[in-house]
Amino acid sequence: MSTYPFSEIEKKWQEFWDKNRTFKVTEDPSVPIEKRKYVLDMFPYPSGAGLHVGHPEGYTATDIYCRYLRMNGYNVLHPMGFDSFGLPAENYAIKTGTHPRTTTEKNIENFRKQIKSLGFCYDWDREVSTHTEEYYRWTQWIFLQLYKKGLAYEAETPINWCPSCLTGLSNEEVKDGKCERCGSLVSRKNIRQWILKITAYADRLLNDLDTLDWSDSIKSMQSNWIGRSEGASVQFKLEKLGDSLEVYTTRSDTLFGATYMVVAPEHPLVEKLTTETQREAVEEYIHQASHKSDLERTDLAKDKTGVFSGSYAINPVNKKKIPIWIADYVLVSYGTGAIMAVPAHDTRDWEFAKKFDLPIIEVLKSEVNVQEQAWTEDGIHVNSGFLDGLNKEDAIETMNSWLEEQGIGKRTINYKLRDWVFSRQRYWGEPIPLVHCTSCGTVPVPEDQLPLTLPEVDSYTPSGTGESPLVTIPEWVETTCPSCGGPAKRETNTMPQWAGSCWYYLRYLDPHNSEALASKEAIDYWMPVDLYVGGAEHAVLHLLYARFWHKVLYDLGIVNTIEPFQRLVNQGMITSFAYQRADKTLVATDEVEEIAPDTYVEKATGEKLERVIAKMSKSLKNVINPDEIINDYGADAMRTYEMFMGPLQVSKPWATTGLSGVYRFLDRVWRLTERTISEDAPSEYMLKVLHKTIKKVTKDTNSLDFNTAISQMMILVNELYKIEDLPRSIWEALILMLAPYVPHLAEELWEMAGHKPSVANQNWPKYREELTIDDEVEIVIQINGKLRAKIQTAKGIAKDAILSEAMKQERIIELTEGKTIIKTIVVPDKLVNIVVKG
Ligand code: ANZ
Ligand code: ZN
16 A cells, blocks of 8 residues: 655655745736735744644645635735744743843744745745844834824833732733733732823724624624723712712612712722721721732622721712722722622622621612622612612613713713733833933934844843843943933833734735835735634734724824724634543543543553543643654645644644544545546546535635535545546546645646646636536435435435434434434435434
8 A cells, every 4th residue: 555755745845835936925916906815824922842733723724725815816915924022032041041032033943944844835035023123123113103192101000010020911911810921929019111002992993893804702802801881970979078989880870779889999089088997907908909910809709808998978869878998899990990889789799788788778670689689680760769660771861861960970981991001021022212311201212213122131030120131231221312412211111022913914015124114005905914813812912902003003094904804713722632530630641541442541540531622731741743743644634634623713622543534535645646647538427526526625615614625525535436547637626626735745746647836826626517416315214224214415425424414303313312322324325224222
């Protein structure tokens, strides 16, 4: 049995594509606009661990799609690059003293080699890396535009502080109250930060989601993050202090049920509200709260804590005196940092009221006893004076109008979205191009002096004060003011890793331009990105930040579209297996033995283990290394397997048996070359199979349903194995359809069929509709040999497909329910017999 020589073939064609610049793309003006496509991958961070099997999943998908588009006459931009500023390289530098640039460039080298070994059709002349001076010059330039538009400001704000990384973290980098990178408990610290005013774009970031071809789930993640909320601010007079306390509420209709108030521990009025008798308790409480993250504080499941301030406010609707508490379930950063609490109709308030024995007054007719649980649904108002008899919506309207008439309230809109803490106290990032002058204040570095390059440092360790290691280089910090020429100091904060990835899709358009981030012609030619594919972990922040910068660039007249990424597809995660003991603890894969099919035991103890789906992780020893797969099975098999595992968007476990199956398929294709190609016309039947295949593969490739396209090509190959010859028309159409999927093998077959390379430049095969119409057959379905149902299907359907069709029949579901299927027999085009027991 021959085995196709994939390593020779793959090497040969990779060299060919490289040498001939097969995938070089230019802004050819003769191509009409609708034939220009920009297909983008989320570029990787070049980690020391190298490529993960998750990377090629998205990259293969876009590669197939791009090759398919090219064969259909499109001019396709398909670039790749590296998101190369980042913490791991810096942490490695701190540990070993190796310059992060050295580590990063070595990793890029390795990534590039690995990516190339998969045969992707990138235009490598457009490669960018965000850490290079020619790239970050423009990242700095964009920052200056933000600064000049008043969208970057300095503030001394309480930030999340990682005591181990010694750096500030944005909320997004805090997971469960811990540093996303190192896992340390996050605390709070006041520090001077650069902040970007993304909130100024909140409405546009929300509304323009409507113009995008993104999944509903990603859109709703974006809109929840922005978190637009319509409500009212209401003033409560303080009983003795004369002042008033303002709250934000979305439920002004419940005002008659407000029985106490709460201010956040960091609220500016806390000091004033605290009475002498309560002072000690309040101080103690505030100290404790300062160690908790927002997430911990607002977690519904967490026990409510709080302390009475000693002061009272007056409820404006009924003039009742209500106590003011201090509690950390109210966040200082949202609304006004204070609330009116309505325990009868808000779950958190209810829990708090129960714990501290505060009154609960029902103000909407509830279907539960509000002394036992909160009623948060709609209802008719009661105990509510002029609102009695109204439902929630009408009552809110009525109350808001009343509050505005009285001059004690105002309809308000709030957003969950916070401004973006943009600075890092790190070395390995873009320096922020500003100087601080004692007489002129903050002055931008003139644009013609960009890039402001990173100086060399002796130590990469952040100064424990929270400042970056750059503060330790006086030659760099001490400078002259670009405005007055007097002595000035450089800003020592650097930008976060997000910065470079906010606009890389624009640099690919014109990567070597030294006059602008990209030429207007290139931007107009390619934008927007037609298809963007990447992992769902970027569903919120990367996309939100990039969309924000894009809109700023739009306002500056630099880009011509309101959104950067027209269509977005999130690939599912590739998982793996792990083995679980009875107590649910997991066993590393190398401690497991398969003693019989699907029967696993722990080697050391013999304990029976259950196989479960799990994330790939070093500790479970279930990480698949793409290099090994390519080495053992070839890049084409790896590509095909990742696409054959299931729909692109769903998460699916890696199984090496599946990979072998795909490999056998490619080997079967290869062995067809042992036949001589015949110039005879194929049979009517074979023609029909071919045209049905072209139709299905065309449709499925176009809609990114690669797994079903591959199945269909497998069917065609099976049919070819049933005949003796190899009709040229069928063989060549098959090669063309295979070309996007297994580009190396297809090039080789195309050459063997007597053509000049490259198959990548050939036209996609066309089908004739009349040849795709199926002959129907009737299939009988038996259970234990007894006829139970019949189905009509197209002739020539694969066994698996018939079986699954049979199992879907209502009568069959009924009759097999609760029974064990011990065997199934499928005679194609004729019969299915299901043998059951019990
Ligand atoms: C009274 C009330 C009664 C409320 C009721 C809700 C239900 P969204 O939709 O998320 O905007 N709130 C306001 N500011 C807060 C803060 N800084 N920290 C914690 N909670 C805060 O939620 C708005 C509601 O969340 C507001 O409406 C307020 O509680 C609370 F039956 O006011 B409500
Ligand atoms: Zn100055």
